[in-house]
Structures are given as C-alpha cells and as structure tokens.
Amino acid sequence: MDTPVSHADRRPAPALLTAILCAAALAAAATAHARDSGPDTDLSVPDAAGAAPALVPVIPAPASHFQDSEVDQDILLPPARPQDDDPDRKWSRDYLALAAGVVTVPSYLGSDQRAVIPGFYLRGRLSGFSFSTRGTNLQVDLIRQRRGQRVDWKLGPIINLRSDRTGRIKDPQVEALGERKLAVEAGISAGVTYSGLITSKYDQIGFRVVALKDISGRHGSWLASPTIEYGTPISKRAYVGLSASVNVYGKGFGDYYFDIDQAGSDVSGLPVYDGAGRKATAGKYTIGAAGAYSLSGDLRKGFVLIGGVQYGRVASRYAASPIVRIAGDADQWIGGAGIAYQF
Template identity: 25%
Template sequence: MNTMQMLKLTVLACGAAGAVLLAPAHQAGAGGMLELEMDTVPTIIGVAVGALPDYRGSDDYTFGFAPMIRYTFSGQERYIQLMANELTINVFDDKMFRFGPLANYHFGRTDSVDDPMVSKMHEIDDTVELGAFADIVWTLSDDPRHRFILGAKLYQDVGNESDGFRANVGFRYWLPVAKPVDLNLSAGFIYQSDDYANHYFGVNADNVGSSGLPFFNAGGGVNEYYMVVGGLFYLNKNWLMTVGVRGSVIAGDPADSPIVDQRGDATQWIGGIGIGYAFW
C-alpha cells in the first residue's frame, strides 16, 4: 500500500472507532468517513484499521489505518479534535449546543485505482476545504452516554479544485446497553453543489483521458443517503475499543455516472475496528 492510500484511509481513522459518520469526507478517492465520537471522554488518542471503497463509487476495496486525537479543555465543553483528515474546534462551552470551524484535507483520485478504465482518467488533485459544524445534543436520561445528536456540517473547497461545496445533515443516537457497552445508530444525507458533483462524478473532455468512458454531466442535489451502526466497548478505565459499519447509497446524477453505474457500485460500505486510550 502506498503512502497516498494510507492517507486516504485516514478517512476511516477511528471511524472504525466506532461511531458515527458525522460528515463523510466524500473524497473522490474514498467512500466516506466513520467518525469516533466519545463525548463523555475528555481527552483521547486512538488508531483504527478498516476497509473502504477504492474511490467514491468504486466496487473495489482497500485497507489501511489512521490516528485521531481529541482534547477537551479542563472543566469545559470546548474541544479540539483531529479526526483523520478533518480538524474541528468547538467554541461553545455548552452541554447542549456545539458550533465551530472545521478544516478538511480532501483527497482526490489517483491513477492507481484498481479499475482499469477509471485509472486512465486524469487524476483529481487533493484540496483543502473550510467550513463549519453545528450540533444540538439531547441527554435522554441520567446517564450522559444516553443521547441524541442532530448535526450538520458545511464544506467549501478553497483549493481551486472543484470550487464547489457540500453539506451533511444527520442524527446520531447513543444507547448504553451495559456498563461497558454503548451502541450507536446514525443516519443522514449529503447535499452537493453542481460544481462539486460534476467535478468528482462527471466525465468530460478535460478528465476523460484515455478511459473511453462516455461523457456525463453530474448535477448537484441530495446525492447520498447513509446509515451507521457501531459499538463502543470500555475495556477498562483507560482503554476503549470500537467497531463500526457504514452503508450508503449514492443517489441522483452521481448514481448514473459511468464511474459508478458502469465501473462501480452505488452501494458503498466502510467498516473497521479501532482502539483508544483515554486521559481522565
């Protein structure tokens, strides 16, 4: 596995670590992001391994690993989190509301993908996205682990790659089923602008290369629906293990793109397992 493949798999990062897909990374070169979310743990470092599509829309899969770090300020709700390729900062010191900036390193699509035709298309360069996120958190019982979270993220390309934007809206539900076990169910949808959708799913004279794929113009809209099922296991006071599986369906114009409909699959899977160490 080359360095770029390993970096792309930061999208899994502790996503295997369990939890939720808050906002899929939506790389051209990867399928999404499972996201570690341990709100009841002040500071944690972790690493995870897992599998995800070779590129978004691919039916080939690859493997890798990646780290994550979350630091919560003492006595506050504010935190800084590096989840694989995405940095978020919560500026609200409030148990119910979270809000802050985000920065995401958005991977492109290389010519090293397994599909023999897609690999002949021109590469899509990596880029940087900036944006913001917001969450509303409801604690559903005396146990702070039992919670429902409604969240949204907005990403704008600032690296002159697609010049488009995307947004994720979804919920995450956490249910403690035993003292050492939390279960998670999450779901949501992804909206993409026309520029973003056509850049990563379109086929035209600028990117077709020698692939021979038919030309296709991809419009924006709600272009993906997803669900995540995960579990968080407290091995002891400091060590935690997580597992997660994310299934999604590419919809709208991107589902009809030749790189998905002819060369890949609109149904996408990501799964992994991770371990973290908590500092109390």
C-alpha cells in the first residue's frame, strides 16, 4: 500500500516500501498483478504496491541487499485484480509469482555512491488471502479477495528488517561515524484498490499506507509511508505502472540515522547536527515507473521480463544533515531489471 546523503547514511539498499521504483522484484509484482487481472482477449490498444510501493534479500551483509520501505517496490505491485477464469470460484484465483534480477541503488539512504545488488521477490494468494515479500519485509493481507470484485480493501500485518548503514560504507567520513545495527520493525499495511477506472476494466488505481514501529530498540521510532499507484495492461503481454509516495519518519529515526553528536563530529570531520531528530519529518519523496513484458504471450503465466526506475528526493531536515548535504546527495536513483515466473 506507499513512499517518502553524503556517504554516511547507508541506505537499507537490500529492500522498509522503501518504495519506487525498485526494479527487479518490483516489476515482477506487476506481472503478478497482470496475471490475476489479465485480460482474456488481446488488448490491441492501450488500456495500469502494499504497502504495494521495493525488492529483495540474501543474508550476509544486509547493507548489500535490496530492502525495506525506503524503496518503493510497489510501483509494479498494485493490488492483484480479482478476475478469475472459473465462474464457480468464490475467491480470486490462487497463484504464485517468483522473480530475480539485479538492482542498482544508493549505498545507503542519502548516499552519492552506488551499489549493484541481487533482487528476489515472492508473491502469491491462497484461498483469497494474499501475501508478498517486498525487499526484506513480509506482509499478509487478512481481508480475503472475492472473485469479480472491483473494490479491493486490504489490511494486514507487516514485518521489516532495516539494514541502513549496517556495513560496507564506502565514504570514510560516514564510516567513521560507526555502523548501525540491524533494526526489526513491525506494523500494519492498509489500502484500497479500484479496478476498471480509465483505460479498460483491467486497469487499477490504488492507495495504501504502511506504518512501522521499531521493536528491536535500534532507532526506537516509527515511520509511515502513504503511496498512490496506477497500473494498466497495454496488451495481453505488456504492462506499465506508475507510483508516487512520501516517507514520514519519527524523531528517533532522524536522530539515529542522520544526526551527528560531538563525538561523531570529532572522528568524522563532519559538523555537529541535531536537526533530524527534533521532530517528525517528511524525509523523502519518490516517484517511479516500471513495466513488464511476457515471453509466453500472457502476463498471467510463464516467464516475464521486468524493469523499472525510481527517483527519490531526500528532503527537509534530513537533506540538511551533513551525511547528505556534505557526504552524500539528496537526489536518489534506483533502477533494475530481471525475470519473473508466474504459475
């Protein structure tokens, strides 16, 4: 269901959103969406993330894997459509989608250096209950999806691993500030999607909100990310999606990842800064686009090529942090490509 420098903020690149577009897994999701909603006949003319927008894990060195809600993996992950080929089925079709690819991301949130990381994605639905991994988070929709419904409400738990600045920090000044510990966050993801809005009965517009709270005692704070997304199939084998989001962070988040105390200033050479932790802040805005192309001729099954790009802007008190303003860059780009399989 939604998305809101200097080398010191190593972005939890392995993917909180996070969301945005985060390529590989992201676009895979789009295919999953198209599969559920895929048209039964060819669409010869143009007919569009909970949570959902991100992409991806592998465990050693969390900072090297795509992660969390910081990356909007939902750009191609609008809630799956309810259409089903079986008229006697009560719930929407069961399915499973797997994706793998590569993603290029800032080395940490606010960094001006990049990393290329693997991306993986899993999404599915069983007896009307949907689930998905978006980067290093897992979420489940507890509202069952009925076959044929145009309005789909979503609500369920989400758990996320945040690995921002947990290792492999390239900038010497940011590295001197010390690594951060892996944070475990839990919360809820809620939203609604409406199908058949503009181009055909298969396009979708959705709104979602993800709210997370640190339960590991790392940053000890919270974050919320509202996202709006639109996606449509342009034929039976091609799909495109757009997404926009904002990330709002609590005071503890800014203090842990962006503020610099006197001791940190002494060892890093960066000036003392305490602005990020003074109050809750809309710290990042993102927009993204992605697409999927079926190799089998039908987005609902078989192999699908996926890709996307996302632009993010670190803002306000976060952009003023020396970690961003001096050692990094407020402009944040993410891009990737991969292949998905739907069955």
